[in-house]
Amino acid sequence: MESQDLKKAGLKVTLPRMKILEILEQNRKKHLSAEDIYRILMVSNNEIGLATIYRVLTQFETAGLVTRHHFEGGQAVFELDCGVHHDHIVCVDCGKVEEFVDEMIEERQKRITEELGFDLRDHSMILYGVCKDREDCLKRRNN
């Protein structure tokens, strides 16, 4: 029951919040912008204001329920926080996103940070590439 997640976060269980959480659930592994969510709600006949979506996403982020990323191209994208840190690789052609973690890199980041006289708090690492499977990629590009 996901309404528990909301209560736990100290957020009242409202329709918009439930719906948005639901959409994020159904799109685990995808990365949606506020407007993506807005459109999805639109289509399923849930007219929720864009402002509310931004507000709710920000609250979710604060509560640690979602993570916000700034891939290239204007809009921020959001994904449900699965609890495990990971980084991303994005295809510059079709937009496909894969997640990964690499202990060695995490390790080096910590060391470098120390050497430069900082305490590491967070990091953002995004690799940009193109899918080797060109057919698949181009198919995805045209939705």
Added chain:
Amino acid sequence: MESQDLKKAGLKVTLPRMKILEILEQNRKKHLSAEDIYRILMVSNNEIGLATIYRVLTQFETAGLVTRHHFEGGQAVFELDCGVHHDHIVCVDCGKVEEFVDEMIEERQKRITEELGFDLRDHSMILYGVCKDREDCLKRRNN
């Protein structure tokens, strides 16, 4: 003579472009936003429109003269492209930026990309931390 850089890039040598390039030269190692540049020009009595600054920076980026970064916090920042790739660590308190390169990480990034079925084109890695030297850091924070 930096006007050569402009000609080489196929850009007409104009006052705004020269001035902006000059400011970037004088601030190698810093990372300036379009507005930072605007203000600096202002102070030195060179009234150049903000729109022009954005246009010129974009042209410089296309020409490979500068690199654009999206650190957290709205504005994009620019730095002269010294030809050598590097990543950044930013202090979340005072905004200090240090640059570094780590061959091991670059190596791993390439391998991971391959494993996931992509061809690596580019990457962005930004570490966020706080300066260990608190005094220095807080001093910087208050400019």
Added chain:
DNA sequence: ATGTATGCAAAACATTTGCACCTGG
């Protein structure tokens, strides 16, 4: 001269906020 660059003001975006109204507990 002439094609390109600039300045200004207006547009375009993504995101945030003020405020009157609505809703969950």
Added chain:
DNA sequence: CCAGGTGCAAATGTTTTGCATACAT
């Protein structure tokens, strides 16, 4: 009932664009 949530429209901050004018070659 009432604190908190929502919708709408307007404000914000950054970046882009249209167009008349100015400039480099």
